Amino acid sequence: MEYKNPLGVDIDLETGVIPGAKKLVRRLSDLKGYFVDEKAYEELLKENPVVYEVYAVEQEEKDGDLNFATTVLYPGKVGREFFFTKGHYHSKADRAEIYYGIKGKGGMLLQTPEGKAEWIEMKPGTVVYVPPYWAHRTVNTGDEPFIFLAVYPADAGHDYGSIAEKGFSKLVVEENGEVRIVDNPKWKE
Ligand SMILES: O=P(O)(O)OC[C@H]1O[C@H](O)[C@H](O)[C@@H](O)[C@@H]1O
Numbered sequence: 001m002e003y004k005n006p007l008g009v010d011i012d013l014e015t016g017v018i019p020g021a022k023k024l025v026r027r028l029s030d031l032k033g034y035f036v037d038e039k040a041y042e043e044l045l046k047e048n049p050v051v052y053e054v055y056a057v058e059q060e061e062k063d064g065d066l067n068f069a070t071t072v073l074y075p076g077k078v079g080r081e082f083f084f085t086k087g088h089y090h091s092k093a094d095r096a097e098i099y100y101g102i103k104g105k106g107g108m109l110l111q112t113p114e115g116k117a118e119w120i121e122m123k124p125g126t127v128v129y130v131p132p133y134w135a136h137r138t139v140n141t142g143d144e145p146f147i148f149l150a151v152y153p154a155d156a157g158h159d160y161g162s163i164a165e166k167g168f169s170k171l172v173v174e175e176n177g178e179v180r181i182v183d184n185p186k187w188k189e
């Protein structure tokens with residue numbers, strides 16, 4: 001039997017960086033079609049800011065193993081909508097996931113394939129359990145980077161298709177200085 005080596009790494013709790021992890025950068029241009037306000041999107045695209053970065057430590061896609069990743073989600077808005085991650089179902093849809101808030105303020109939007117949505121606020125120390133079959137997207141509702149850790153089965157995979165096409169049934173927006181969860185006018189079942 002060949003055994004893998006155990007691993008301990010220290011997350012930088014200020015920056016979210018995991019030493020030695022694979023870094024992924026998503027700019028606004030990678031999120032075309034995701035925000036409802038297309039005019040505001042085109043306007044901000046001139047700057048094309050980084051929306052989030054992911055530091056991932058991933059294993060081969062085998063059942064039983066685990067991946068983990070931090071995400072640094074920057075503050076910002078497109079129109080009234082707060083910056084968010086793309087959001088996905090798992091390719092193996094019955095795979096669950098755990099998130100843990102490290103820094104900043106935000107939340108997670110979750111949704112079943114039928115479009116039933118839930119919003120869970122997150123701050124440092126919040127644990128979110130993402131059950132099997134739920135799509136999940138994180139949102140930064142604050143004015144500093146929102147940083148969190150995620151732990152997920154190595155064979156879960158990312159299924160972006162339906163969210164990229166239809167989005168979530170709810171939007172997370174700012175209204176009169178407050179965070180509001182509102183119906184997505186472009187949502188189609
Ligand atoms: O893949 P996105 O929906 O853009 O979310 C960004 C990332 O967030 C977390 O770190 C998850 O653990 C990753 O699996 C995911 O890739």
Ligand SMILES: [Fe+2]
Nearest residue numbers: 090097136152
């Ligand atoms: Fe996931």
